[in-house]
Amino acid sequence: MSACRRWQDRLGAWFDGEVSPLEAAEVRAHLIDCPGCRAQVAAWRRQREDLGLLQPGPVPDGLVERMALRFEAGLAAEVRGLDRALRLWTAAAAVLLLAGLGLLLAGRNGLLPREVAASPPRDLDRAVSEILNRPEPAPAEASEGRR
Amino acid sequence: MSRRRPQPPPSPSGEAGPDSRLLALFRDYGARVYGLARRCGLDPEEAEDGVQEVFLKVQRRIDTFRGEARLSTWLYQVALHTLLDHRRRVSRQTRPVPLGVLADETGEIAARAPGEGPEEAAAIEERRRLVRAALDRLPRKFREVLILRELEGLSYRDIARILGVAQGTVESRIFRGRARLGRELRRLREDLE
Ligand SMILES: [Zn+2]
Numbered sequence: 001m002s003a004c005r006r007w008q009d010r011l012g013a014w015f016d017g018e019v020s021p022l023e024a025a026e027v028r029a030h031l032i033d034c035p036g037c038r039a040q041v042a043a044w045r046r047q048r049e050d051l052g053l054l055q056p057g058p059v060p061d062g063l064v065e066r067m068a069l070r071f072e073a074g075l076a077a078e079v080r081g082l083d084r085a086l087r088l089w090t091a092a093a094a095v096l097l098l099a100g101l102g103l104l105l106a107g108r109n110g111l112l113p114r115e116v117a118a119s120p121p122r123d124l125d126r127a128v129s130e131i132l133n134r135p136e137p138a139p140a141e142a143s144e145g146r147r
Numbered sequence: 148m149s150r151r152r153p154q155p156p157p158s159p160s161g162e163a164g165p166d167s168r169l170l171a172l173f174r175d176y177g178a179r180v181y182g183l184a185r186r187c188g189l190d191p192e193e194a195e196d197g198v199q200e201v202f203l204k205v206q207r208r209i210d211t212f213r214g215e216a217r218l219s220t221w222l223y224q225v226a227l228h229t230l231l232d233h234r235r236r237v238s239r240q241t242r243p244v245p246l247g248v249l250a251d252e253t254g255e256i257a258a259r260a261p262g263e264g265p266e267e268a269a270a271i272e273e274r275r276r277l278v279r280a281a282l283d284r285l286p287r288k289f290r291e292v293l294i295l296r297e298l299e300g301l302s303y304r305d306i307a308r309i310l311g312v313a314q315g316t317v318e319s320r321i322f323r324g325r326a327r328l329g330r331e332l333r334r335l336r337e338d339l340e
Contacts, residue, residue: 012322016296018303044325050332051297053275054282056185064177067195071173071202075166 003040004030011037015044169206176219177202180226186298187230188279189237197233201226216308223309227291238283277339281331289324296321 003011007030013019014027031038180201184194204225212221263271282290295306303321307314 008322009318012325013303013318016303016321018318043329047325047329047332048297050274050278051282051293053271053278054186054188054298056182059178059181063181063195064174067177067181067198068170068173070195071199072166072170074199074203075169075206 003037004034007034007037008040011040015041169202169209172205172222173202176222180222180230183223183226183294183299184230184233186294187227187234188283189230189234193233193237197230200233201229204229220305220308224311227295227309231287231291277332277335281328281335284331285324285327288320289327292317292320293324293328 007027010019010023010027014024019027031041177198180198181194184197184201185191187197189197205222208225212218282293285293291310292306295301295309296303301309303314303317306317310317
């Protein structure tokens with residue numbers, strides 16, 4: 001006892017309320033005659049009931065307002081964060097510039113500073129490690145420790 | 148989406164800044180998106196996080212919103228995508244509670260009918276978890292049409308717009324999705340016995 005293949009499309013559309021009144025009448029007439037299609041519809045009904053269990057309860061009072069406030073605060077924080085990141089970047093770039101200058105001078109004197117900047121952003125990291133990984137200067141001049 | 152007339156976002160040229168436009172959108176659609184999050188399987192706390200994530204995405208993409216697409220369709224697209232991703236991430240992080248163990252961590256138990264005894268409630272909760280597990284096992288293309296059709300109550304036409312596919316595709320996915328879900332449910336029920 002299985003559903004008729006040629007009726008399945010219409011049966012599904014009817015079950016979802018997606019057919020015209022005329023088609024609906026045709027489907028109902030067919031269902032009266034066809035136990036296979038009736039069984040199909042019954043199975044879909046049971047499944048619809050099952051899925052209905054996943055329907056959440058009503059949205060709690062005040063939840064949307066609370067979420068909106070959180071969202072607003074998040075937006076503000078993002079703007080502040082962006083602003084801070086920009087300022088940090090500018091500061092770090094200045095530090096690098098100074099450090100580079102220092103390195104240049106230190107290189108001349110055969111001395112290398114131990115730390116260039118505390119926690120520079122990524123690009124700066126790369127630039128710094130590139131500077132630190134340059135080939136060793138002549139052994140006699142490099143005694144002042146480099147890490 | 149036809150349940151409520153969506154309000155167009157306030158014009159960007161008005162005194163209202165982009166943030167207040169976005170907040171107005173949040174107040175109009177927040178509950179709707181929260182409901183969708185819960186229907187996608189997020190628990191109440193995860194759903195709140197999911198809603199934040201959706202609107203942050205909306206904020207970043209508001210410029211890609213084309214006026215001719217209905218706002219609710221566009222928002223649904225962004226929300227469905229974000230929430231199903233969110234759901235996948237959180238379900239990977241948290242160890243699934245084995246079926247057969249009763250827990251109301253889903254918060255869905257709140258929907259229980261009044262006057263129900265504890266045993267009945269437990270049986271219903273068990274059934275709910277089984278259905279959720281079966282739905283989770285479906286490929287995403289079937290899961291999303293079933294959520295939109297059976298839980299959100301959207302028409303084939305609206306689902307087709309949201310997913311950007313033909314209406315016939317929606318119809319056949321729903322049909323195949325129902326068959327798959329039926330098989331998964333049977334399999335899970337057999338495993339329990
Ligand atoms: Zn038939």
